[in-house]
Amino acid sequence: MPLAQPITVALSAVALALGAAPDPGPDDPYADLVRASVFAERTGVEPGGTVWVGVHFEIEDGWHTYWPGQNDSGFGTRIETAAPEGVVVGAPRWPAPKRYLAPGDILDHVHERAVTALLPVTAPRDAEVGSVLELSFDLSWLVCEDVCIPGWETLTLALPVRESPDNATGLVAERIGAARARLPRAIDQGGTRIAVTWRGSLAEVRAGGAKNLSFYPDEGGSSIPGLATSGTTTSGVLRLAFDTPEPVLSGVLEIHGSGDTSELFLIRSARGGED
Amino acid sequence: MKFGTMKRALFAATAVAVGGALIAAGNAEPKAAVGQAAPDFTLTDYQGNEHTLSSYTDKGHVVVLEWYSPECPFVKKHYRDDTQTMNNLITAWEGKPVTWLRVNSAKLDHDYGNREINMKSFEKFKITGPVLIDGTGKVGKMYGAKRTPEMYVIDTNGTLVYHGAIDNDRSARDAGDVNYVGKAVAEVIAGQPVSTPTTNAYGCSIKYAN
Numbered sequence: 386m387p388l389a390q391p392i393t394v395a396l397s398a399v400a401l402a403l404g405a406a407p408d409p410g411p412d413d414p415y416a417d418l419v420r421a422s423v424f425a426e427r428t429g430v431e432p433g434g435t436v437w438v439g440v441h442f443e444i445e446d447g448w449h450t451y452w453p454g455q456n457d458s459g460f461g462t463r464i465e466t467a468a469p470e471g472v473v474v475g476a477p478r479w480p481a482p483k484r485y486l487a488p489g490d491i492l493d494h495v496h497e498r499a500v501t502a503l504l505p506v507t508a509p510r511d512a513e514v515g516s517v518l519e520l521s522f523d524l525s526w527l528v529c530e531d532v533c534i535p536g537w538e539t540l541t542l543a544l545p546v547r548e549s550p551d552n553a554t555g556l557v558a559e560r561i562g563a564a565r566a567r568l569p570r571a572i573d574q575g576g577t578r579i580a581v582t583w584r585g586s587l588a589e590v591r592a593g594g595a596k597n598l599s600f601y602p603d604e605g606g607s608s609i610p611g612l613a614t615s616g617t618t619t620s621g622v623l624r625l626a627f628d629t630p631e632p633v634l635s636g637v638l639e640i641h642g643s644g645d646t647s648e649l650f651l652i653r654s655a656r657g658g659e660d
Numbered sequence: 661m662k663f664g665t666m667k668r669a670l671f672a673a674t675a676v677a678v679g680g681a682l683i684a685a686g687n688a689e690p691k692a693a694v695g696q697a698a699p700d701f702t703l704t705d706y707q708g709n710e711h712t713l714s715s716y717t718d719k720g721h722v723v724v725l726e727w728y729s730p731e732c733p734f735v736k737k738h739y740r741d742d743t744q745t746m747n748n749l750i751t752a753w754e755g756k757p758v759t760w761l762r763v764n765s766a767k768l769d770h771d772y773g774n775r776e777i778n779m780k781s782f783e784k785f786k787i788t789g790p791v792l793i794d795g796t797g798k799v800g801k802m803y804g805a806k807r808t809p810e811m812y813v814i815d816t817n818g819t820l821v822y823h824g825a826i827d828n829d830r831s832a833r834d835a836g837d838v839n840y841v842g843k844a845v846a847e848v849i850a851g852q853p854v855s856t857p858t859t860n861a862y863g864c865s866i867k868y869a870n
Contacts, residue, residue, distance in 0.1 A: 457806045460734075491868075525831065535831075
């Protein structure tokens with residue numbers, strides 16, 4: 386069976402009855418706001434090889450899901466994987482989010498329309514050609530517009546072990562390419578123009594002469610109070626103030642270019658020097 | 661290769677909000693901060709009764725504030741029959757000097773601030789205590805509340821001693837196994853310092869008025 390087409394999961398499946406919440410009926414306006422699918426970048430994996438798997442979320446227009454980083458509200462999308470013994474599944478790489486600022490200084494980092502998280506899957510060296518690796522992905526998310534609806538789903542992916550798998554084409558390649566375009570690069574690929582300077586518990590971030598900068602803290606660092614105001618700038622210097630004694634700045638720096646163009650870098654810096 | 665689904669669930673129920681007004685820079689309103697005096701306020705509940713924070717602390721009560729929304733999934737998960745996180749705590753403290761006040765800071769023309777939707781939710785969630793109406797969002801912003809449920813504990817001196825989440829499960833599905841509010845109130849009643857004075861609250865954004 387060709388790999389090239391992702392399958393959008395049918396919406397109904399088994400609804401978990403939870404408390405007083407009614408099951409979504411056929412006329413439920415909130416059904417199917419997020420359509421999840423999973424696919425691999427190649428038509429299989431070699432013994433000992435690694436293939437990128439995309440977990441794709443198609444999000445209803447006008448609605449958003451939450452980036453798993455610092456948010457004032459909502460719930461960062463979660464992907465938990467289960468794989469046969471010997472198969473190693475890496476942490477999801479999420480495309481950079483957008484800032485979503487609501488009245489009351491409520492700042493969230495969100496994904497709109499569609500997002501694909503990429504996970505590296507490595508087959509065991511002794512995997513048999515011709516066998517199939519059954520992977521399972523437990524997804525949970527919150528999707529919001531004016532209101533929010535939680536959702537969860539388990540997807541499975543059967544990954545054939547092959548001598549020389551082909552690259553996926555079509556929609557799969559397109560979606561994986563779009564995700565890669567919004568993945569941050571390591572800071573050393575940004576040359577010397579990105580600089581983090583600590584002044585006490587204040588981190589100043591500069592990117593050469595670039596004026597328009599935004600910072601999206603991920604889960605690996607300290608939370609940054611006041612980010613609704615300080616998290617984006619047109620002055621060329623992001624001033625991010627922490628209220629913890631040993632702050633760690635960790636997240637994605639976006640250097641906005643003209644139009645929709647931008648560059649994205651992963652930054653991790655502890656007070657007293659980058660680690 | 662094949663693709664499949666094992667399960668999927670979506671709540672038909674509505675929830676959450678995103679909305680409101682930006683806090684004006686240089687706002688002279690007092691701001692709540694852990695370790696400091698909790699800003700006093702008077703609000704009216706859905707039955708028309710006025711509640712003043714200091715009237716409870718003055719008579720020696722520990723006060724719990726719960727920011728409330730009738731439709732938020734993170735609130736709802738604590739009012740299911742199998743959880744009843746909030747009501748179970750309230751029941752456990754019956755006869756003790758503890759007052760639990762819920763506050764709804766959603767704008768009044770939003771579903772979450774809508775009177776009828778709120779009244780229905782009280783019945784459904786078995787809420788018998790007061791829910792205070794803060795339609796202008798003034799008290800919510802004074803406390804820096806951004807989500808529902810967002811929790812505050814105020815000791816009998818009127819000092820804010822806890823601000824954060826109700827518990828340690830940030831999902832919309834399950835209640836946690838550590839209840840920070842239960843722990844903080846027990847410590848205050850025992851005359852001990854609150855061991856975890858702040859946590860990161862989780863929940864739906866409050867639909868503030870512009």
